[in-house]
Amino acid sequence: MQNYSKELIAASTIPIVLSILKRGDNYGYKIIKEVQEISEGALNWKEGSLYPVLTKLEKNKLISSYIKTENGRNRKYYSLNDTGKSFLVQLQSEWQSLHEIMQKIWRPQNPLILE
Amino acid sequence: MAPTKPFDLRIEVDTYVNRLDNNLLLNSEESDELRDHFHCQVEELSELGLSEEEAFEVSKMRFGERQLIQTEFHKAKPMKMIYRYLMVGLLLLFSLELIEALIAYCSAFMFILIDQLHVPFQTASIIDLSIKGSLLVTLSFCVYFKLKQGTISKWLLWFIPVMSIVAQLTVPALFNFGMSYDSSVYFSIAGKAIMNSKIIMVISYLLSVGLFFVLWHRNGKSLRLSN
Numbered sequence: 001m002q003n004y005s006k007e008l009i010a011a012s013t014i015p016i017v018l019s020i021l022k023r024g025d026n027y028g029y030k031i032i033k034e035v036q037e038i039s040e041g042a043l044n045w046k047e048g049s050l051y052p053v054l055t056k057l058e059k060n061k062l063i064s065s066y067i068k069t070e071n072g073r074n075r076k077y078y079s080l081n082d083t084g085k086s087f088l089v090q091l092q093s094e095w096q097s098l099h100e101i102m103q104k105i106w107r108p109q110n111p112l113i114l115e
Numbered sequence: 116m117a118p119t120k121p122f123d124l125r126i127e128v129d130t131y132v133n134r135l136d137n138n139l140l141l142n143s144e145e146s147d148e149l150r151d152h153f154h155c156q157v158e159e160l161s162e163l164g165l166s167e168e169e170a171f172e173v174s175k176m177r178f179g180e181r182q183l184i185q186t187e188f189h190k191a192k193p194m195k196m197i198y199r200y201l202m203v204g205l206l207l208l209f210s211l212e213l214i215e216a217l218i219a220y221c222s223a224f225m226f227i228l229i230d231q232l233h234v235p236f237q238t239a240s241i242i243d244l245s246i247k248g249s250l251l252v253t254l255s256f257c258v259y260f261k262l263k264q265g266t267i268s269k270w271l272l273w274f275i276p277v278m279s280i281v282a283q284l285t286v287p288a289l290f291n292f293g294m295s296y297d298s299s300v301y302f303s304i305a306g307k308a309i310m311n312s313k314i315i316m317v318i319s320y321l322l323s324v325g326l327f328f329v330l331w332h333r334n335g336k337s338l339r340l341s342n
Binding site: 027028029046047048049051052053055056059065067071073074075076 | 135144145147148149150151152154155156177178179180183184187188190191192
């Protein structure tokens, strides 16, 4: 299984969380489970570290939250708002462009490639 | 042999979340969210055959290091700690003001003893020193026990600022009482300057009390309160 560096995981957390929320409203535990499912267990977050990220995103008004009572417990649901959606578009374009640059650099015929 | 206490998931989760939030950074929604996380995970792991106790141990491991999570919450809420230090600082200022006022009242009592009741100066001094001494010892013990408990009572958060305002307004009057009123002093330039600075002092004091109550209202949970 692929092991990602801490830095890469930290940098990708926000775009991943926003992308999951773009699919629909969700809560902390379910977000973690969906990420594990999509990445087939490769992205193994320290689960507790998601919650400060959600707090930060909410504070920056990229997502909003509401409380729903399920199984007798209060569950905090998050939803992506318009600011979050446009921020995600910006992030997608940044990651896409970075990905293209990497692809070009790593192309075998490219003289820049390091042995 | 003492019987072992049965495992109570709700208590264990509450204890763990409270320990995680020992800096009181989380609001009730966020604490509930963390509790929900553990309950969801324990339910899932229990379905796989683990006991509640084992499932909770696994959940804690997967959750990550407590200190790391606390640091991340600190980064997400940097102002929360600043507000708390500001509240504690203001409360300390009001407490000092109140202690100063109490000592001033004791001194006024000594003047009454000497001037009105004609108590000899030495006796009045001994009474004055004993009252001030016992006052300071009692207050030091109160502060020591409060610090040991790590909590502050709700009524004290009201009492200290309000009483310190009363002190601010009454102590100067206490010492002016009985003195001859010389209007020329008050109407001179120096007199006006003193009056203006006193007014500014009182206004800033009232503003700082106001700021304290606003901070308390907005960040009530950032102080450990007892009833």
